[in-house]
Amino acid sequence: MLRPGRSCPSSYYYGARALAGEPSLEVESLWIAGGLYGNVQALDALLAVYEGERGSKALVFNGDFHWFDVDAADFSRVNDAVLAHHAARGNVETELATPQDGAGCGCGYPDWVGDETVERSNRILQRLRATAERLPHTLAALRALPMHLAARVGDARIAIVHGDADSLAGWGFSQEALATDDGLRRAGQAFATAGADLFASSHTCLPVLQRFAGGRALINNGAAGMPNFRGSRYGLATRISFTPARESIYGVRRRALYIDAVPIRYDSQAWERCFLEQWPPGSDAHASYYQRIVEGPDYSRDEALRGQTPAQSQRVGTA
Numbered sequence: 001m002l003r004p005g006r007s008c009p010s011s012y013y014y015g016a017r018a019l020a021g022e023p024s025l026e027v028e029s030l031w032i033a034g035g036l037y038g039n040v041q042a043l044d045a046l047l048a049v050y051e052g053e054r055g056s057k058a059l060v061f062n063g064d065f066h067w068f069d070v071d072a073a074d075f076s077r078v079n080d081a082v083l084a085h086h087a088a089r090g091n092v093e094t095e096l097a098t099p100q101d102g103a104g105c106g107c108g109y110p111d112w113v114g115d116e117t118v119e120r121s122n123r124i125l126q127r128l129r130a131t132a133e134r135l136p137h138t139l140a141a142l143r144a145l146p147m148h149l150a151a152r153v154g155d156a157r158i159a160i161v162h163g164d165a166d167s168l169a170g171w172g173f174s175q176e177a178l179a180t181d182d183g184l185r186r187a188g189q190a191f192a193t194a195g196a197d198l199f200a201s202s203h204t205c206l207p208v209l210q211r212f213a214g215g216r217a218l219i220n221n222g223a224a225g226m227p228n229f230r231g232s233r234y235g236l237a238t239r240i241s242f243t244p245a246r247e248s249i250y251g252v253r254r255r256a257l258y259i260d261a262v263p264i265r266y267d268s269q270a271w272e273r274c275f276l277e278q279w280p281p282g283s284d285a286h287a288s289y290y291q292r293i294v295e296g297p298d299y300s301r302d303e304a305l306r307g308q309t310p311a312q313s314q315r316v317g318t319a
């Protein structure tokens, strides 16, 4: 029996072997933005900074691009912009387009997330679904999106997922799981099974860049549409390219490639107003997210950047 917001529906499972197919994208610069969460100001900022990218390029929205956007105009705008690029569905889009009995928000929350947060997320999803059902053409498009993508930049094969190597809403690539020996070992084993040099993920709301032996790395961008660090108000996206990022919060090199967490510096005051119009005090999203939106989570960029190699091979930006 599924527990809403806690359990992962069986249809979420694909297994790391499913990631080993031919890359559908090959570019010089690859951007991956998970967790936009319906933040239209972050969408504007992301598209503006991506616009400045030179050479062959692709932008992938790897799920949960909807969440706070219960306003139908915002929902349509996010949907249209995402579908104009490359996209994989997250649990939010999956539960909007093909609701699974008992899945709730589809987040698959682990034990360290409290019951009240889980119940609020389930109710946020219900309210968002009421918006989406007024726009049936968007649901058909979301239903058709894949759960994962593979890309190539230079000699690196990149598996792009929403959750982890095995499941759409898996937490194996969360900073919490990667802080354990067992979690680190499991993630390390997934590279060979998936035939990947790099994993790009999102879903777990906090970013992490974890290096593994042999130049492999896992980069979870946290959220493109919410602050990721204490005292900050910018989102993060992942950029993998032959050229250095114009601005990087932290990054690593893999031979000729630069792998960076790049800031999405949106108009945070406009976003706060927009959020409060949709989710005023007393609402579920306000209770769960407002503090993070204005103050950032209790997490630092030093905690996000992890590796086995000496510190000089990692680059920490100045933001």
Ligand SMILES: [Fe+2]
Pocket: 063, 064, 090, 091, 092, 107, 162, 169, 202, 203, 204
């Ligand atoms: Fe998610």
